[in-house]
Amino acid sequence: MANNVTDRAAATAAAGTDSLFPMEVSLGETGAGCREWLPTLGTDEFAEQCRSLDHRPPLYRFVKRLFDLVFSACVIAVGFIPGLILSLVIVADTKGSPIYSQARVGRLGRTFRIYKFRTMVADSDDVEKYLDAEQLAQWHRERKVDNDPRITPLGRKLRRLSLDEVPNFLNVLKGDMSVIGPRAVSCEEIEWFGDDAETVLSVPAGITGLWQATRRNDATFESGERQRIELEYAKGAGFAMDFRCFIGTFGVMFGKKRTGR
Numbered sequence: 001m002a003n004n005v006t007d008r009a010a011a012t013a014a015a016g017t018d019s020l021f022p023m024e025v026s027l028g029e030t031g032a033g034c035r036e037w038l039p040t041l042g043t044d045e046f047a048e049q050c051r052s053l054d055h056r057p058p059l060y061r062f063v064k065r066l067f068d069l070v071f072s073a074c075v076i077a078v079g080f081i082p083g084l085i086l087s088l089v090i091v092a093d094t095k096g097s098p099i100y101s102q103a104r105v106g107r108l109g110r111t112f113r114i115y116k117f118r119t120m121v122a123d124s125d126d127v128e129k130y131l132d133a134e135q136l137a138q139w140h141r142e143r144k145v146d147n148d149p150r151i152t153p154l155g156r157k158l159r160r161l162s163l164d165e166v167p168n169f170l171n172v173l174k175g176d177m178s179v180i181g182p183r184a185v186s187c188e189e190i191e192w193f194g195d196d197a198e199t200v201l202s203v204p205a206g207i208t209g210l211w212q213a214t215r216r217n218d219a220t221f222e223s224g225e226r227q228r229i230e231l232e233y234a235k236g237a238g239f240a241m242d243f244r245c246f247i248g249t250f251g252v253m254f255g256k257k258r259t260g261r
Contacts, residue, residue: 040109041190046198047108053202056237064242068179072169079166086117086163093154096122099167104184107204109197112176114184115167119155120148141222143189162249168207180242181206182230192221193231200227200234209233210241213248 040046056064087098101113123129127139127150135145151159158164171177177184184205193200210233211219211226219225233241 041105041197042109042111047110049198050108050202053199053234055235056203060238063239064178064180068172071179072172075166075169076173083166089154090118093152094118094120094122102186104186104205105190105201106176106184107201109201111187112171112174114176115170117158117164117167119152119158119164120150121152124150142220143186144217162208162212165207172207176205178204178206179208180245181209181237182233183209183211189221193227196227196231200230203234203237206245208249209245210248213245213251 040049090098096118098118099115100118101115103111104114106112121130127136130150131139131145131148135148139145155164168177169179172179181204182200185200190197190201209230211229214229215225219229221227233245
């Protein structure tokens, strides 16, 4: 690779956020915003490059997909009634639809819509309405904000327990994602990976993964640590890695270090 992710992140930070991210965030499904920075993203050429970097054994891929289907179906079946009740509470809390979707870049560079429980006010996309200058700068860098004023009280509880991501299991059943894998990134975020974009997109994105099970929000794109962790998973995906992520996720969800950002 021509650039390692840490050097790239440092160079980007030095150049300023405006050189990396446009002020208007496109959530379209076509991936056009991504191709502005990575011209081959979403093409057959890019997909083939991703496939060439996917070294997961066939048996592992079969067992993993079987686990994804069975586990996700069980979660949805058990959580269906509680999910309906929670949806009614979310509508009252946010004054918006209980489930929202956003565009993400999935395996092979193909975009999909990811589903989550709403944890913010209904007009949260109007970031300039709610965020001050410092928070806006952080938003354009990380797509996350410390003490985000758009998050409702109920939303903070859902995030702290990662319950806002339960609708992700619908994406797993559809084949957009896996239970375990790199975190699904937006069109803007994938540019942080630079020449390593094909590697991280060679495996399916996950509801949880090595980033969530280890340093989580302490590892940022700007520092290069987030990319390093996600690439470590993509290059070492296997039964042992998945078990490590699965067990580690419970510590993050219920341990003392949960943050819910």
